[in-house]
Amino acid sequence: MKPNRMVLVVTFLISLSISISSCTTLPRRQPLDTAPYTLQIPLENVQNINIIFEEVLPGKPLNETVWDNRSGPFWDIQESKQIGFTQDYKKFVPVVFTAGLLGGAIGGAVVVGAAGPRLVDTRIVVPFGNVFSGTLESAIKNNHKNYSVCFNPPCKSQAPSRNELQIKVEKFFVWEGPLNHLNLYVKGVSRYRRTGNEIREYRFEKSMLSQKLGSVMSTHRSFLKEMNRITNLFAQEITTDVITNTIK
Numbered sequence: 082m083k084p085n086r087m088v089l090v091v092t093f094l095i096s097l098s099i100s101i102s103s104c105t106t107l108p109r110r111q112p113l114d115t116a117p118y119t120l121q122i123p124l125e126n127v128q129n130i131n132i133i134f135e136e137v138l139p140g141k142p143l144n145e146t147v148w149d150n151r152s153g154p155f156w157d158i159q160e161s162k163q164i165g166f167t168q169d170y171k172k173f174v175p176v177v178f179t180a181g182l183l184g185g186a187i188g189g190a191v192v193v194g195a196a197g198p199r200l201v202d203t204r205i206v207v208p209f210g211n212v213f214s215g216t217l218e219s220a221i222k223n224n225h226k227n228y229s230v231c232f233n234p235p236c237k238s239q240a241p242s243r244n245e246l247q248i249k250v251e252k253f254f255v256w257e258g259p260l261n262h263l264n265l266y267v268k269g270v271s272r273y274r275r276t277g278n279e280i281r282e283y284r285f286e287k288s289m290l291s292q293k294l295g296s297v298m299s300t301h302r303s304f305l306k307e308m309n310r311i312t313n314l315f316a317q318e319i320t321t322d323v324i325t326n327t328i329k
Contacts, residue, residue, distance in 0.1 A: 107167065107168045108165065108166075108167045109165045109166050109167065109168070109301045109304070109305060110163040110164065110165035110206075110305070111163060111164060111165060111302070111305040111306070111309070112162065112163055113161075113162055113163055113164050113208055113211060113212065113309065114309055114313075115211070115212055115215040115216060115219070115313060115316075116216070116310075116313040116317070117219050117223070118216055118217075118219040118220035118223055118317060118320060119223065120220070120223075120317075120321060121223075121224065122220065122224045122321070122324055122325060123224070124221075124224050124225040124324075124328060127225060127244060127328055128227065128243075128244065129227050129228070129243060129244060130221065130225065130227070130228045130229075130244040130245070130246055130328075131228070131229045131230075131231060131244065131245050131246070132217065132218065132221060132228060132229070132230045132231065132245075132246050132248070133231045133245055133246065133247040133248065134210075134214050134230070134231065134232050134248050135247065135248065135249040135250075136232075136233070137154050137210065137250055138154055138155070138156050141156040142210075142232035142233055143210040143213075143214050143232060143250065144161065144210050144211045144214045144215070144232060145157070145158050145161045145210065145211070146161070146209075146210035147160045147161050147206060147207070147208045147209070147210065147211075148206075148207050148208075148209050148210075148253050148254070148255055149204050149205060149206045149207070149255065150203075150204065150205045150254075150255050150256045150257065151204050153254075154253070160206055160208060161208045161210065161211045162208065162211070163206075163208065164206065164207060164208060164305065164308055164309050164312065165206055165305050165308070166203050166204060166205045166206060166304070166305075166308075167203070167204045167206070168202070168203050169202040169203070169204070203257065205255050205256070205257060205263070205308075207255045207265070207308070207312055209250075209253050209255075209265075209267070209312065209316070210250070212312050212313060212316045213250070213267075213316045213319065213320070214230075214232075215316075216313070216316040216317055216319075216320045217248070217316075217320045217323065217324075218230055220317075220320045220321075220324060221246075221324075243275065243276050244273070244274065244275050244276075245272075245273070245274040245275075246271065246272075246273055246323075246327060246328060247271065247272045247273075247274070248269065248270075248271045248323065249269050249270050249271070250267060250268075250269040251268050251269045251270065252266070252267065252268040252269070253265075253266065253267045253268075254266045254267075258291070259291065261293065261294050261295055261296060261297070261299075261304075262291045262292060262293050262294060263289075263292045263294055263307075263308060263311055264288070264289070264290045264291060264292070265288065265289045265290075265292075265311070265312065265315045266287070266288040266289075267285070267286070267287055267288075267315075267319060268284075268285070268286045269284075269285055269286075270282065270283070270284050270285070271283045271285060271323045271326075271327040272327070273327045273328050281326075281327055281328075282327075283322075283323065283326040283327040285319060285322050285323055285326070287315070287318060287319055287322065289311065289314070289315045289318075292307075292311045293307075294307045294308060294311075295307060
């Protein structure tokens with residue numbers, strides 16, 4: 082290689098390295114779209130019910146609590162209104178120059194996979210607190226008009242309701258596996274009280290495993306849309322379980 086050409090190539094690679102390194106994380110988000118609950122669940126015998134969503138994080142309402150596959154639950158008002166993932170390309174950058182992988186499969190896939198170590202780490206962010214509480218409220222509203230919703234301890238004592246549905250999310254996990262497949266798991270307890278007396282307790286536990294999001298050819302928009310759809314479906318199934326086993 083001639084000296085001048087070599088200088089040009091080296092200069093190009095250095096510039097490219099700086100460019101890629103300056104943007105090694107790509108956040109992908111879309112506004113959360115919570116689907117309305119449409120199933121009919123007869124609740125004729127329930128009058129004036131107060132739905133109480135217990136906190137997962139002390140002092141933080143459930144509808145502002147978000148989960149990811151890295152650290153678990155955390156409080157973030159902005160993230161609670163959107164859903165998505167963040168791709169981290171730190172491992173990918175050095176491989177570009179040592180193995181000539183520039184321009185590889187870094188399209189819209191949640192995780193870039195190959196026959197070997199994954200080059201892209203992905204943080205999956207699911208606002209489950211907002212999805213679940215919104216879905217359950219939609220179910221009560223659709224089947225029973227006279228209700229109130231509570232997200233913190235003070236409003237529990239102030240609520241005029243004689244009937245209470247108290248819900249506690251004890252555990253929630255989200256992870257990927259296999260490649261480009263979403264997994265969700267929840268465990269918790271719901272209690273129904275009438276005039277202060279506990280009538281029924283129901284311990285719920287449900288998982289939705291290996292839900293396909295797309296392929297390496299899919300765009301990030303299609304992944305986000307499918308993530309939202311799967312999370313809504315999961316919340317609707319849990320809501321049905323909670324209502325039919327605790328109140329009905």
